[in-house]
Amino acid sequence: MSAIATEPQAGIDDRLARRNAVVLAVAQALAGANTTVVFGTAGLVGTMLAPDPGLATVPVSTFVLGLWAGTLPVGYIARRFGRLVAFEIGTLLGFAAGLLCATAVVFAWFPLFCAGTFAGGLYGSAHQSYRFAAADTASEAFRPKAVSWVLAGGVMAGVFGPQLVIATKDLMPHYTFAAGYLAQAVVAVVAAGVLLLVRFPPPAAAAAGRSGGPPARPLPVIFRQPRLIMAVICGLASYATMNLMMTAAPVAMVACNHSVTDAALGLQWHVMAMYAPSFVTGSLIARFGSARVIAAGLALTAAAGAVGWAGVSLAHFWVALILLGIGWNFAFVGATALVTACHTPAERNKVQAVNDFFVFGAMAIGSFASGQMLARHGWPLVVEVVLGAVLATVALLGWVALAGRRRAAPPS
Known part of the structure; x- marks a missing residue:
């Protein structure tokens, strides 16, 4: 059993964890x-506003860049001032993002639109940490379920977001999607109110000091754990491949003569597939282990790439996006559960922040590349890269596992 697992379970309260998770x-x-x-509209707005077709997905990429840039500050603020402060600052940025994007559409100003999606990415870096917050007071057995419950909330986001786009896209006829961004700003304010109902534990550093718990280890020591290395690789691969394919899909669908509504509905099915399995993913991890669930996720991601490569009909796009969503869920929830098992309470904020920094950094690189791939080489190259990335990930995981066994083996 790992050192982490044998430490005193101070602050563990599954009843509180269940309440917070809901x-x-x-x-x-x-x-x-x-x-x-953002993912449903930014590529299309980019097509209308960008000075060059190859820049159409840059607004989505700046969103991911904001997601990446916000991870370490969110971790620092949560550690220093508590998770509530970090999360409420995030909602403020989400409100600003909606206003900036709407203004950019009205004035047809591409740089301002990119600034708005960057602010939206900063908001995203805060709400990506909700999954970790749910695990703060959870026991080791309940932790995967707590993470899954929070991600299950994405099912409603998968329905609500695209329907918000469809319902508002024509409210300001001369400024397509501007009303949707204004509506998104209002939703961020509502989210800020909901977060006030969470009973967050005190900041990790202060809690560790009061409880007399072990001091935080240096990051290089923590990240030498093979389990944590594997968790980061799996989280990185699952999010990077999902983002690469999802970013390009709406633009590719419209380019293949499918309607904006078809693209939005395809994204809706994709996001629902990303989060609906969360109702059972935690139980699957408890029964079969994180490694098997992650392996299933990577296999489904490869299947998504294969379906996307096979054709460009609406059915091909939708089936590929659904498989991609389920694959992401299995791999990402499994990776998150592994991360939470590799640190002490005093270390959680910085370890989680660094993990997300790696994950969303890879997303940012893939997102910037997707626009150029799509504009210059088309949809087939995008899905071929996804297939290649999955194979490379499996090979890398095998190498890490082998190195870990060699390190653990007693000297002959």
Whole structure:
């Protein structure tokens, strides 16, 4: 058994963890609409506003860049001032993002639109931490379920976000999607109110000091754990491949003569597939282990790439996006559960922040590359890269596992 698992379970309260997980799931449903609206519309708005077709997905990429840039500050603020402060600052940025994007559409100003999606990404970096917050007071057995419950809130985001786009896209006829961004800003305010209902534990550093717990280890020591290395690789691969394919899909669908509504509905099915399995993913991890669930997720991601490569009909796009969503859920929830098992309470904020920094950094690189891939080489290259990335991930995981066994083997 690991050192982490044998430490005193101070502050563990599954009843509180269940309550917080439910409230955070509602907040996730509202905050997730920000991400859904951006991914469903930003590529299309980019096509209208960008000076070059190859720059159409840059607004989505700046969103991911904001997601990446916000991870370490969110971790620092949560550690220093508590999770509530970090999360409420995030909702303020979500409100600002909606206003900036709407203004950019009205004035047809591409740089301002990119600034708005960057602010939306900063908001995303805060609400991505909701899954970790749910695990703060959970026992080792309940932790995967707490994470899954919060991500299950994304099911409502998967319905609410695209429907928000469809319902508002024509409210300002000369400024397509502007009303949707204004509506998204209002939703961020509602999410801020919901977060006030969560009973957060005190900041990790202060709690560790009062309880006399072990001091936090240096990051290089923590990240030498093979389990944590594998968790980071799996989280990175699952999010990077999902984002690469999802970013390009709406633009590719419209380019293949499918309607904006078809693209929005395809995204809706994708986001629902990302989060609906969360109702059972925690139980699957408890029964079969994180490694098997992650392996299933990577296999489904590869299947998504294969379906996307096979054709460009509406059915091909939708089936590929659904498989991609389920694959992401299994791999990402499994990776998150592994991360929470590799640190002490005093270390959680910085370890989680660094993990997300790696994950969303890879997303940012993939997102910037997707626009150029799509504009210059088309949809087939996007899905071929996804297939290649999954194979490379499996090979890398095998190498890490082998190295870990060699390290653990007693000297002959």
